[in-house]
Amino acid sequence: MSSNLSNHQVRLAKRPEGLATRDNWQFTTEPVGEPAEGGVLVKTLSLSLDPAMRGWMNEGKSYIAPVEIGAVMRAGGVGRVVASRNPGFAVGDTVYGTLGVQEYLLVAQEQVKGLAKIDLRAGSITQWLNVLGMPGMTGYFGLMDVGQPKAGETVVVSGAAGAVGQTVGQLAKIKGCRAIGIAGGQAKCDWVVKELGFDACIDYKAGPSAVRDGLKTHCPKGIDIYFDNVGGEILDAALARLARGARIVICGAISQYNNTTPVQGPKNYLSLLVHRARMQGMVVFDYADRYPVAIAELSGYLKDGRMKSREDVVEGIDTFPEALTRLFTGENFGKLVLQVAKD
Amino acid sequence: MSSNLSNHQVRLAKRPEGLATRDNWQFTTEPVGEPAEGGVLVKTLSLSLDPAMRGWMNEGKSYIAPVEIGAVMRAGGVGRVVASRNPGFAVGDTVYGTLGVQEYLLVAQEQVKGLAKIDLRAGSITQWLNVLGMPGMTGYFGLMDVGQPKAGETVVVSGAAGAVGQTVGQLAKIKGCRAIGIAGGQAKCDWVVKELGFDACIDYKAGPSAVRDGLKTHCPKGIDIYFDNVGGEILDAALARLARGARIVICGAISQYNNTTPVQGPKNYLSLLVHRARMQGMVVFDYADRYPVAIAELSGYLKDGRMKSREDVVEGIDTFPEALTRLFTGENFGKLVLQVAKD
Numbered sequence: 001m002s003s004n005l006s007n008h009q010v011r012l013a014k015r016p017e018g019l020a021t022r023d024n025w026q027f028t029t030e031p032v033g034e035p036a037e038g039g040v041l042v043k044t045l046s047l048s049l050d051p052a053m054r055g056w057m058n059e060g061k062s063y064i065a066p067v068e069i070g071a072v073m074r075a076g077g078v079g080r081v082v083a084s085r086n087p088g089f090a091v092g093d094t095v096y097g098t099l100g101v102q103e104y105l106l107v108a109q110e111q112v113k114g115l116a117k118i119d120l121r122a123g124s125i126t127q128w129l130n131v132l133g134m135p136g137m138t139g140y141f142g143l144m145d146v147g148q149p150k151a152g153e154t155v156v157v158s159g160a161a162g163a164v165g166q167t168v169g170q171l172a173k174i175k176g177c178r179a180i181g182i183a184g185g186q187a188k189c190d191w192v193v194k195e196l197g198f199d200a201c202i203d204y205k206a207g208p209s210a211v212r213d214g215l216k217t218h219c220p221k222g223i224d225i226y227f228d229n230v231g232g233e234i235l236d237a238a239l240a241r242l243a244r245g246a247r248i249v250i251c252g253a254i255s256q257y258n259n260t261t262p263v264q265g266p267k268n269y270l271s272l273l274v275h276r277a278r279m280q281g282m283v284v285f286d287y288a289d290r291y292p293v294a295i296a297e298l299s300g301y302l303k304d305g306r307m308k309s310r311e312d313v314v315e316g317i318d319t320f321p322e323a324l325t326r327l328f329t330g331e332n333f334g335k336l337v338l339q340v341a342k343d
Numbered sequence: 344m345s346s347n348l349s350n351h352q353v354r355l356a357k358r359p360e361g362l363a364t365r366d367n368w369q370f371t372t373e374p375v376g377e378p379a380e381g382g383v384l385v386k387t388l389s390l391s392l393d394p395a396m397r398g399w400m401n402e403g404k405s406y407i408a409p410v411e412i413g414a415v416m417r418a419g420g421v422g423r424v425v426a427s428r429n430p431g432f433a434v435g436d437t438v439y440g441t442l443g444v445q446e447y448l449l450v451a452q453e454q455v456k457g458l459a460k461i462d463l464r465a466g467s468i469t470q471w472l473n474v475l476g477m478p479g480m481t482g483y484f485g486l487m488d489v490g491q492p493k494a495g496e497t498v499v500v501s502g503a504a505g506a507v508g509q510t511v512g513q514l515a516k517i518k519g520c521r522a523i524g525i526a527g528g529q530a531k532c533d534w535v536v537k538e539l540g541f542d543a544c545i546d547y548k549a550g551p552s553a554v555r556d557g558l559k560t561h562c563p564k565g566i567d568i569y570f571d572n573v574g575g576e577i578l579d580a581a582l583a584r585l586a587r588g589a590r591i592v593i594c595g596a597i598s599q600y601n602n603t604t605p606v607q608g609p610k611n612y613l614s615l616l617v618h619r620a621r622m623q624g625m626v627v628f629d630y631a632d633r634y635p636v637a638i639a640e641l642s643g644y645l646k647d648g649r650m651k652s653r654e655d656v657v658e659g660i661d662t663f664p665e666a667l668t669r670l671f672t673g674e675n676f677g678k679l680v681l682q683v684a685k686d
Contacts, residue, residue, distance in 0.1 A: 063617045231613070250616050265608025270574070273593050273624030274406045281616030 005032040009102040038109025047077035048129040049336040072100040122299040126311040130335035135163030140294040141287040151176030153224035161188035163335035184330040211237040239268035246277035310334030348375040352445035381452025383427045390420035391472040392679040415443040465642040469654040473678035478506030483637040484630040494519030496567035504531035506678035527673040554580040582611035589620035653677030
């Protein structure tokens with residue numbers, strides 16, 4: 001079936017300094033092969049666009065190997081099995097995997113274990129990239145395992161309207177905590193409070209002291225858990241408002257990923273001492289064996305209406321470079337998804 | 344008995360910017376009173392000089408209230424009961440307490456609970472200010488409770504020849520860990536390795552890349568526990584060498600206490616994410632109810648020779664201003680003690 005198909009791909013052409021532009025990418029087209037014995041062919045439906053992608057474009061060791069120059073850009077996504085020579089997968093199965101920024105992925109027998117069949121009754125394709133996907137898992141295990149929330153505590157999350165933030169704040173509320181968001185712009189803040197049910201949301205674009213003042217107003221007893229997606233000045237403002245025994249979950253630092261100068265260290269880190277607090281990093285992949293438990297819990301909340309989700313869907317693989325940039329300018333509103341093909 | 348005695352005191356005259364100088368202090372002399380019903384009079388023998396004192400001189404909230412302008416400078420020390428109207432204390436008892444930088448302290452009944460009788464058979468007066476005192480308690484609970492060492496792990500401690508550092512490294516060895524020190528100058532490094540039995544010690548004064556290179560050499564599998572006394576560049580170098588699941592214990596930041604510019608935040612903090620590591624602050628006073636257990640364990644090590652201690656004793660209350668400065672220039676070699684009166 002696949003001999004007539006062509007596969008459009010986005011490859012890393014050169015490593016960026018600062019924000020990536022179209023020059024950093026190369027668009028290629030290849031014929032689509034047929035699966036060998038034990039393999040499957042997956043057609044990409046939608047891809048997850050995440051701030052972490054910027055880190056994968058850098059040279060040098062991190063928690064995951066960098067994308068090589070000339071390689072198809074790494075991306076997680078949801079696809080459909082369109083040809084199978086593996087008894088575990090049937091044509092028509094919906095799968096989640098590291099599909100890459102391309103229209104088709106030919107998966108050899110040895111790599112088939114990297115594909116997970118997903119059930120669209122638990123959530124839509126875009127929800128599988130959001131609450132039920134990597135961002136949701138990051139929010140779930142970051143909050144529950146690293147943050148260890150107790151009812152009545154105050155949880156603050158930056159990037160509150162983003163993919164991780166919306167899960168963290170809503171889950172904090174479900175667990176009996178107060179949830180305070182930080183987001184860019186009044187529209188996002190309104191949505192976070194009115195739709196998602198956060199107790200308050202601070203617009204970091206409202207002025208140079210907006211975050212500091214907002215945290216003072218909304219966290220009169222200090223912050224028990226700060227879930228940090230952004231780093232920089234906002235992390236410092238949160239450090240300055242910690243409650244005793246606070247936990248800071250570090251899952252990324254959007255504000256620092258495109259730096260051409262050294263990362264800005266949190267100058268208020270000695271607040272960890274004053275408040276007997278800890279700051280801990282986490283990488284979602286470490287929790288892979290517990291994803292099913294988290295997915296079951298979160299899909300229950302989606303079904304009973306206690307949790308909502310919002311995705312910002314951009315269409316067409318050719319728009320990938322500009323779509324990715326929106327994550328860092330704060331233009332996306334909700335989990336950013338690249339729809340490569342309609343279902 | 345006390346009517347003929349006079350009490351020489353050192354008071355905080357004005358808050359310093361940067362390093363404190365003689366101008367920041369005021370020397371006063373007062374007659375010594377007699378204890379009221381339930382009170383005691385303590386004669387200061389030796390005082391502990393600690394980097395934390397610099398923080399107490401600043402205005403503003405920290406983990407402990409600042410010393411007020413005009414007040415006797417706060418200091419912990421060992422003294423002798425010279426008059427008592429309290430059945431719990433006899434003349435001649437040796438006590439530990441917050442005596443202040445002065446020759447005598449009159450303790451009212453309500454404050455008597457702040458005095459702890461100590462047993463000079465468990466350790467000398469200077470050891471009671473070192474391994475068996477606040478620095479030892481900081482090292483003990485910081486390493487054991489916050490660091491949670493496991494046999495075979497690599498423990499790195501800055502300020503290794505200092506009061507906290509010597510306890511941390513030797514205790515790490517006793518617990519089956521590798522101990523790597525960081526100290527200023529070859530003499531301190533030699534002592535740390537040859538006398539205290541650390542596996543290695545890095546001289547941070549040996550060149551701009553000495554710490555980075557030394558950690559690479561001596562921690563080939565990364566750092567499991569970094570016990571930080573100093574902050575700044577050394578903290579950043581340690582962050583760059585973490586092992587997976589590393590713990591950083593923050594008990595102070597000597598390099599930052601005299602800053603007139605903002606504190607330098609650890610620009611490598613995202614290493615916490617890459618290595619799933621945590622950085623946690625601690626304040627020794629939180630462990631007060633467990634001091635007796637730690638003192639019993641540590642005094643056992645002092646007696647059986649598994650732990651050694653070194654104190655740097657400066658004599659005379661008038662030398663207090665210059666003595667304190669030595670902590671920040673790195674001139675002291677071992678726990679710095681101000682001997683106010685000979686025993």
